[in-house]
Amino acid sequence: MSIIKKLALVAGIGALMSSTAYAEGLSGKVIGFSQIGSESGWRAAETSVTRAEAERLGVDLKFADAQQKQENQIKALRGFIAQGVDAILIAPVVSTGWEEVLTEAKDAEIPVVLLDRGIDAPEDLYLTSVASDQVKEGRVAGEWLVANVGDKDCKVVELQGTVGSSPAINRKQGFEEGIAAATNISIIRSQTGDFTRSKGKEVMEGFLKAEGGGADICAVYAHNDDMAVGAIQAIKDAGLKPGSDILVVSIDAVPDIFAAMAAGEANATVELTPNMAGPAFEALDAFLNAGTMPEKFIITESKLYTPTDDPQGEYDRRKGLGY
Amino acid sequence: MKRQALTSALLRPQFAALAAVLFINWLLFPGFFTITWQDGRLFGSLIDVLNRGAPVAILAIGVTAVIATKGVDLSVGAVMAISGAVAAVMVSTGTPASIAIPVALLAGLVCGFWNGVLVTYLDIQPIIATLVLMVAGRGLAQLITEGSIVTFSDPLLSYIGTGALLGLPMPVVIALVLMIVTTLAVRRTALGLLIEAVGVNRSAARFAGISSRLLLLMVYSFAGFCAAIAGLIVAGDIRGADANNAGLWLELDAILAVVLGGTSLLGGRFSIPMSVVGALIIQAMNTGILISGFSPQFNLVVKSAVIILILVLQSPQAGQWISRRFTPLTPPPKRSAE
Amino acid sequence: MRAKAELWQAGNGGQDMAGESHPVLEARGIVKIFGQHRALDGVDFAVRPGEVHALLGENGAGKSTLIKILTGAYQPDGGEIVLDGAPVRFTDPLNAQGSGIGTVYQEVNLLPNRSVAENLFLGRQPTRFGLVQRHAIVTQATALMATYGLDIDVRAELGSYSVAVQQIVAIARAVELSGKVLVLDEPTASLDRNEVEKLFEVIAKLKARGLGIIFITHFLDQVFAVADRVTILRNGQLIGTRDLSTLTATEVVRMMLGKDLAYGHSSLPVAEAAKGPVKVTFTGLGRADRVAPFTLSLHEGEVVGVAGLLGSGRTEMARLMFGVDTADEGDITVAGKPVKIRNPAQAVMAGFGFCPEDRKLDGIFGELSVRENIIIALQAKLGWFRALQRDEQDEIAGRYADDLDIRAANHDMPVKLLSGGNQQKVILARWLANDPTFLILDEPTRGIDVGAHAEIVRTINRLREEGLALLVISSELDEVVAYSNRVVVMRDRQMVAELHGADITPAVIVAAIADNTLTPEPVT
The missing domain is CATH 3.40.50.300 (P-loop containing nucleotide triphosphate hydrolases)
Known part of the structure; x- marks a missing residue:
């Protein structure tokens, strides 16, 4: 309990900090934002949060949707450079092939901030990158489980993200770190659910069959909330109670997991904040107005949510963000 | 005579492949064939294979007829997303499911009809014509759902994905009924023969007085309709429409199921029940991998190895090799002079 | 070398x-x-x-x-x-x-x-130090062609x-x-x-x-x-x-x-009087880019031969009649009643049949069985819902296969395994099974051996006797003479002559194809 309270406190301060923004200096600035597309609910929320933040700060945001294509992003960046924007935000669709256009931006003395994903390019080509720590997300989830199962043996099944994707690799690693010290917790099965609800449900069904109907499973850890939502349905179909017979912990904090939490069917989720733009704007404010170089890698907070955090309220609040 | 035909049908390599995959699953997981009765329905891994295989089987039923005409339909996965999106958005905004479901099916039919128009009247190659909808269709589904997963709690729509009838999961019942009805429809009427004729030689079919265009329109529309059914099942299953992921890449599984079932991509002879068997082979493999406990990195390798093996065993060359190898060499009987 | x-x-x-x-x-x-x-x-x-x-x-x-x-x-x-x-x-x-x-x-x-020389030496070009000796190739190729009595530019x-x-x-x-x-x-x-x-x-x-x-x-x-x-x-x-x-x-x-040919080069022209009432009439049928408007009536029990060089419009005329190409103008009547033919399906409904020139491309369904190839047009005519049952199919296929002496081990074998002559007979059987009133045969004996040739000619004569109206396009004038009651001649996409009775001889037809001088009666 105490850990959760501490975490909640820290998170609260973080939220307070970001909303008491001292970024009045960005008012009237023109900032270009090259977004990947709208391939997921989280992405849509990131776009709407970025727009809301920009509006709050009085930033003139030029938005460009790349529809999953790097060439569109490069075109958008060249367009921003030609317009002489004050700064550029980009959520890069791939990690390579950016040197040329970023050099053009540097030559034009336009600072570039990477959102959400890193790239393979010399660090001097961009001002900073704002991203979450995926390993930490997994670790927070693992630590929550350790704190909650106590001394009793706990067999965990894991729903991985898409094989080979960085969130799948890192969230797996983080979770394993989080439970490393607890010898009573072990991962007995791990399969990919491709980050989707239907695969999450299908894989969970298989796990339940393979583990004697699920009686031995103590918890399910899903690399994203969508798979957790699918798993919850599979657990219910098998005649068990998700949230009590089998604990459900996952990552992302999308609205639907809060609905499940409000119904007592999910136990914990770690937030991947859609507010990447907030820290980015802060860094740009400091850089453009005071010449302060920000840290090269700004890590967003990985906040833990549990049923004590007003899940219904969170659900209502997030539903409006375009998830 | 009838019994002989049945035995020879059961001796096809597809059944052997299915049996082999199920047997391997049993070796990996001894409880594989255990079926219990729970909450008024059958419950077990074998039922999972049928239930999870149903969407691809339904897609395969539709795609079989398209492939038999020497065409292909790459858009069925996207059409699944569209139909799920249409139904989910409608019920979540208060429309009764009894209206939303027919509208979603109609949407699938319209999508298929569009493909058919591109193929028959504009004479666009099927792979290109349906590629258009494969890409645009998913975008359309995303527009309908506005990029998010639209969830619903409508009992009728969820029943399609998760309900049970006579102990069998609803998707299995739907796939079974669709397979039987479609098979009867093509084999008890002349449709099957005419479709095969168009697939073997479209020009000759025209000269023989077959209205190929009408047939092609119908076949593509039917594939869209089947995709819409599959889309409803997938949406009902998770009580939500996931436009980004519903049916993603399933068109390829459906085509693979048809090929495993023995229908040539060059058109001509086809068998709808065998395509369903093909879908079950694929799903039995997927379920086997799930319960095997292998690391997911092996999923695709194992799957492709098994598929290659099955396809090789089905090839005429392999058939000849096996019959040469395992039948005694006897001189063929002298043909009596005519 | x-x-x-x-x-x-x-x-x-x-x-x-x-x-x-x-x-x-x-x-x-x-x-x-x-x-x-x-x-x-x-x-x-x-x-x-x-x-x-x-x-x-x-x-x-x-x-x-x-x-x-x-x-x-x-x-x-x-x-x-x-x-x-x-x-x-x-x-x-x-x-x-x-x-x-x-x-x-x-x-x-x-x-x-590629050039003649390259074709001659492809894959074994004379080389020196790994380089192709282009000049050597040309010299050698020219010399080689000379030994075959050809003096040509091998670089073309x-x-x-x-x-x-x-x-x-x-x-x-x-x-x-x-x-x-x-x-x-x-x-x-x-x-x-x-x-x-x-x-x-x-x-x-x-x-x-x-x-x-x-x-x-x-x-x-x-x-x-x-x-x-x-x-x-x-x-x-x-x-x-x-x-x-x-x-x-x-x-x-x-x-x-294993037997003597059943028709000789000396067979007499078919008497025109034998024919019955008019069966099909094409009036002013034409299409701008294919064939000039033509008018032609065919009688019951009549064979009209069509002669002309390749590209003269003879095949194009048949395609218009059968709706393979849609006519711009003109009318069609069958037994006095006007019919609309804008596609082959309508032609089949009107009782027409068409054995196309390119059997492989437009005629046979190679992978389908002999039986299916025979019943397919009848099935298309009956429609989707009146499926021929298996025993009916067997009966029909058997009847026409016997009738036309189609030699196949069984009727369930793919038709592509049959010889060209037998395939042609299968297509003929397909139309006969449809009980046609009017049959178009485009080069029915092309690529067929002598024996099957004779059988096809005999069949044409027999079908005429049974009261069918036939239009037969052929470049084999001996044949045309042997079975035609009338012969129409095509040149430059126009019907240029119609020959009757004693005029139906290879010499007159050749003359009509070549120019108009010998044509007794130009078509109006």
Whole structure:
């Protein structure tokens, strides 16, 4: 309990900090934002949060949707450079092939901030990158489980993200770190659910069959909330109670997991904040107005949510963000 | 005579492949064939294979007829997303499911009809014509759902994905009924023969007085309709429409199921029940991998190895090799002079 | 150039011993089985150096199968192949080619957009220090073509020359590559008379060099003109190998068919009076880019022959009648009632049938069974919901297969396994099963052997007697004369003449095709 309270406190301060923004200096600035597309609910929320933040700060945001294509992003960046924007935000669709256009931006003395994903390019080509720590997300989830199962043996099944994707690799690693010290917790099965609800449900069904109907499973850890939502349905179909017979912990904090939490069917989720733009704007404010170089890698907070955090309220609040 | 035909049908390599995959699953997981009765329905891994295989089987039923005409339909996965999106958005905004479901099916039919128009009247190659909808269709589904997963709690729509009838999961019942009805429809009427004729030689079919265009329109529309059914099942299953992921890449599984079932991509002879068997082979493999406990990195390798093996065993060359190898060499009987 | 040296040596020996020399290539007791069908049943065949050996047989006799075995494309199921006295096994055509057996097909298998010289030396260009000696190629190619009596620019694209020249280039390449045996598979099918003469000169030269030449053709006169011996196959059996000097044409035909031809060149023109009332009328039917408006009525029990050169509009006319191409103008009546025909399906509903010129492309469904190929048009006419049951299908297929003497092991075998003549009969059966009032036959005897030829002509005459109206397009004037009540002549996409009675002779038709002077009655 105490850990959760501490975490909640820290998170609260973080939220307070970001909303008491001292970024009045960005008012009237023109900032270009090259977004990947709208391939997921989280992405849509990131776009709407970025727009809301920009509006709050009085930033003139030029938005460009790349529809999953790097060439569109490069075109958008060249367009921003030609317009002489004050700064550029980009959520890069791939990690390579950016040197040329970023050099053009540097030559034009336009600072570039990477959102959400890193790239393979010399660090001097961009001002900073704002991203979450995926390993930490997994670790927070693992630590929550350790704190909650106590001394009793706990067999965990894991729903991985898409094989080979960085969130799948890192969230797996983080979770394993989080439970490393607890010898009573072990991962007995791990399969990919491709980050989707239907695969999450299908894989969970298989796990339940393979583990004697699920009686031995103590918890399910899903690399994203969508798979957790699918798993919850599979657990219910098998005649068990998700949230009590089998604990459900996952990552992302999308609205639907809060609905499940409000119904007592999910136990914990770690937030991947859609507010990447907030820290980015802060860094740009400091850089453009005071010449302060920000840290090269700004890590967003990985906040833990549990049923004590007003899940219904969170659900209502997030539903409006375009998830 | 009838019994002989049945035995020879059961001796096809597809059944052997299915049996082999199920047997391997049993070796990996001894409880594989255990079926219990729970909450008024059958419950077990074998039922999972049928239930999870149903969407691809339904897609395969539709795609079989398209492939038999020497065409292909790459858009069925996207059409699944569209139909799920249409139904989910409608019920979540208060429309009764009894209206939303027919509208979603109609949407699938319209999508298929569009493909058919591109193929028959504009004479666009099927792979290109349906590629258009494969890409645009998913975008359309995303527009309908506005990029998010639209969830619903409508009992009728969820029943399609998760309900049970006579102990069998609803998707299995739907796939079974669709397979039987479609098979009867093509084999008890002349449709099957005419479709095969168009697939073997479209020009000759025209000269023989077959209205190929009408047939092609119908076949593509039917594939869209089947995709819409599959889309409803997938949406009902998770009580939500996931436009980004519903049916993603399933068109390829459906085509693979048809090929495993023995229908040539060059058109001509086809068998709808065998395509369903093909879908079950694929799903039995997927379920086997799930319960095997292998690391997911092996999923695709194992799957492709098994598929290659099955396809090789089905090839005429392999058939000849096996019959040469395992039948005694006897001189063929002298043909009596005519 | 090693092959060439051997060639000349063989030539010296070959000429001395002509007649009794040892065979260069021999097939002994060859058996080939396809499924249930014995395509070859213990066939012996031998070609000697310095002879032209004709291989004859109806379609389906086993000629192509034997050739494919001799050239390595098929493996025999029994018997052996002996080359220069030693048993050999050709694994594939390249292997056979390397062993000295070259093949030239009716369709030239070379690259039309490369030069003659490149085609001759492709894959074995003379090189120096790894570089292709372009100049050397041209010199050698020019010299080589000269030995074949051709004085041409070998640097020009092969495709710019006539089929005959391309044919000779293909022969030269085959001889240079192989040099012992040359297989000529229907080489004269697309050549005119002068070109055939030229080809025969080349054949005579190669024969003098001592090559063993296997010559496959449908034209009996050419066999007598160029070949020394003949081997005749029928139904996969060897009928015999003879010196042609001891045979007459009639004897050869009898060996091929096992019976005398049922129609001769001297048959009388068909009496026009025999025909009945008007069945079908086409009035002012035309389409701007295909054929000028024409008017034609066909009577019950009448055959109208259509003569004209390729591209004269004869096929285009048939396509308009059948709705394959849609007419811009004109009317069609069947038994006095106007009908609309804008596609073949409507034509079939109106009781029309059409055996197209290109059987493979527009006629047969290769993968489907003989039975299905026969019932398909009837089924299309009946519609989707009135499916013919299996026993009905069997009955219909059986009836028409017997009627037209379609030779197939069974009616469930894919039609693509049948010979060309039998395939043509299957298409004919398809329309007869539909009980047509009007039947269009476009080149019904093209690519069909003599025996099937005669049967088709007999069938046309019989159908006429049974009261059918037929339109038959053919470039075989002897045939046209043999079955036509009337003949219409097409030239420059127009119907230019209609011939009746005593005017229906090859001479008058030829004159009408050529110009108008002999035409007694121009069509208005």
